[in-house]
Amino acid sequence: MTEPRTKRDPEGTRRRILEAATQQFSTYGLSGARVDAIATAADTNERMLYYYFQSKEGLYVAVLEAMYAEFARHEVSLDLAGLQPAAAIRTLALSIWDYFRANPRWLNLVNNENLHEGRYLERSPKLTEAISPVIDLLRATLARGAATGDFRADVDALDFYVTLAAMGYYLVSNRFTLRAFIGRDYTEASAIEGVTEMQVKMLIAYLQPASPGASPSDFMYP
Structure with a gap:
């Protein structure tokens, strides 16, 4: 029963394999x-899995690629183009954290x-293609904010993105x-609301230009 359907719907079979493998x-x-177990959940057989993905490791890389691409x-x-720069940063941050x-x-x-030290991700040229549009979106927003005087002009878009993403990642990844x-449940709406507001304010405060007359030493610790 499986093979005839596979021949009629190869993309459907591939999609089911990816979903089962993701789980x-x-x-x-x-x-x-x-x-x-992946083949059974995908309603296919192991031969088709190897046909589409060559190996278990190849399937694993394909799952990572698909997840990053969807993100x-x-x-x-x-x-974001129609929003004021600070509102655009807030919208982007909330979107990533909600995701x-x-x-x-x-x-x-x-x-x-x-745990594998990223060695399987390193095999994929598609990962850079997946993240680049997100960085470009952020870079354009930062440039727009710098042009209006709302943001500093020296912000590294990639570093800022990593910092922004890390804020949400840590709370979700370490929620248990x-x-x-510490006894606080960051899956509860009240806890999420409070920490989110603080994090957004921290990000926006970092982006704001220095006040007139301020020198770099004003922002350095002794």
């Missing part, structure tokens, strides 16, 4: 995920790949250990 890899990691599509779909909270499987995959360690 396996995000739950059990690369080493713990089982190829036979990038979500962010670049934002219409993390809504997609814990994505963070599980990232955490797992960090934070609850156990």
